Amino acid sequence: MPEENRGTSTLPTPEKTGYGPVFAVREFRAVFLAHALSLLGVVVSEIALTVLVYEMTGSPLLSALVFALGFLPYLVGGTLLSGVADRFPPRRVLVVCDLVCAGCAALMALPATPVAALLVLRCVIAAVSPVFSGTRMATLTDILGDGDLFVLGRSLLRIVSQSAVLVGFGLGGVLLTVVSPRGALAVTLGTFLASALLLRLGTRRRPARAGGGALVRYSLSGARQVLADRRIRALLLLLWVPPMFVVAPEALAAAYADEIGVGTAWIGLLMCAMPVGTIAGELYAGAALSPATRSRIVLPLAGGGLLPLLLYPFHPGLGWILLVLVLAGSAGAYTLGLDRWFVDAVPEELRGRAMTVHTAGLMTIQGVGMALAGAAAEFWAVSTVVGGVGVLGTVCCVLLAVEVRRTGRSREDEGTALVKGRGERVEKGANIDTRDGADHDMTGR
Known part of the structure; x- marks a missing residue:
């Protein structure tokens, strides 16, 4: 891969400990801000969709399914679609994933969209998420290298994710006092589009890591290699x-x-x-x-x-x-x-699929942990x-x-x-x- 495409020639030397050198990398700043925006969109959409489904049906079960559906499709998307992260140029994958999520949010915001379609669209966003996350994780090794800068960059993205738990739900609740649930979903549409624009203009084009073969077979082959x-x-x-x-x-x-x-x-x-x-x-x-x-x-x-x-x-x-x-x-x-x-x-040609499997497994196993804890608390x-x-x-x-x-x-x-x-x-x-x-x-x- 040409050096200019890897984006590592201008990396600052991480001589001292801390997050400063990570933010000195221009491409990482774009990825960081895009991550914050897309995550904000996901959190707001979860709250707005939960409220909307409850208003339309009056069913606590269907309302709770909004959160459950945020976990279940991760396993499907992370195994059957993991090959996307290695087979296609990473910037294209990230931008397309954001655009797919934006399209889903736009359809959710339409007054005519029924409850069943809302839940299906929620599943689509959840299935796309591990592909997006795995591709972004693999891309960080191109942007930051595979040394300490990568570790600190991953840490910052996790901190944003944890902060979203604390701040996002509060902001979503405040937003729903000002606009309707479908209006909040329109705000989500804007955050996904902004994330796509940042990634398109703020990161370099890099070639695919590998390619060839049917996507599902390629994805499953990568998962087998990772787990073997x-x-x-x-x-x-x-x-x-x-x-x-x-x-x-x-x-x-x-x-x-x-x-x-x-x-x-x-x-x-x-x-x-x-x-x-x-x-x-x-x-x-x-x-x-x-x-x-x-x-x-x-x-x-x-x-x-x-x-x-x-x-x-x-x-x-x-x-x-x-x-x-x-x-x-x-x-x-x-x-x-x-x-x-x-x-x-992990070998470089397998990183995209490995990162996607990692993300899918992490989300799935946390959902399993919640379910088992709840079942045990019944007894x-x-x-x-x-x-x-x-x-x-x-x-x-x-x-x-x-x-x-x-x-x-x-x-x-x-x-x-x-x-x-x-x-x-x-x-x-x-x-x-x-x-x-x-x-x-x-x-x-």
Whole structure:
């Protein structure tokens, strides 16, 4: 790939820790702002669509389906369409995904659109999302390289995502006091179009990473390659499994508030505490810790991040529970170092599909975690369920951390053996050359 297309020749040298060098890259600034706009569009559309469906049907079930449909299609889009991220130029993929979402938002905003069509359009947006996210993640390695700048760039995008949980729903609620739900969907249309324009004008055109073959077969082949590699599979599971367990307290926040007898106003605090911890942990790890330190804390944080949840069954005060949630959220800083390991482990021609599978799996497994936590709370007290999640989750995460360490050592041993083998071949070649040279010298004399 030509150097000018990779966009790495003007990258600042990340000599010091912090996010400043990332924002110094012009293309990243465009990607960052586009991400914030498109995410705002998704959050506002979820709120507006939930309210709209409830107004049209009066059905809590159909209204709740709006959120459920935000998770389910991720698995389909992330497996059957993951090949899009590698087969087509990334800028084109990103812009087209934004335009598809904008088209869906425009149709949702039409007064004549029925409820069934609204839910189908919601599914389309959710199916496109993992393709968009996977392509953007892979593109970051072109824009920022695959070193520490990539890690910090990914961290910033995650911080925006977590902030959207805190700010987006509040803004969406305020917006709905001013405009109708369909009017809010029209605002969503504007955010998707603005994101598409930023990506089209603010990023360079780069060629596709790979190509050829039927799309579905190509996508499934990539997923199989990703999951068949023991090292990549272990890293993916460590990226997926802790979030699967850590969503339990948020999913059960309303039930827990009822269990301990606090007002509905506290539900918001219970749901916000963990995102606050996640943002604080990411910001501290990215701004204050060196790349080497971030790598050292990956396995301890991933293995022990759920331990604070063990305090739930002891029924501490609400202040302690909020602190527990902040601590559990801050352990998410392990992903900074793990992101680097993941990129290093995935071949470049497979990155788009690997990133898409990662995104699809993460969203799907969080939905599964929420559902399982809710099902368990039908039989046991919420405090018992969350405590059990802390125990079971910690066991699973420790086992995965051991597997990641083991596969890392195996990969290092393979690399050492390869280098040693090459060295032996070079040494033998040098000896042969020396003997041949000596013979020639003797013959010459």
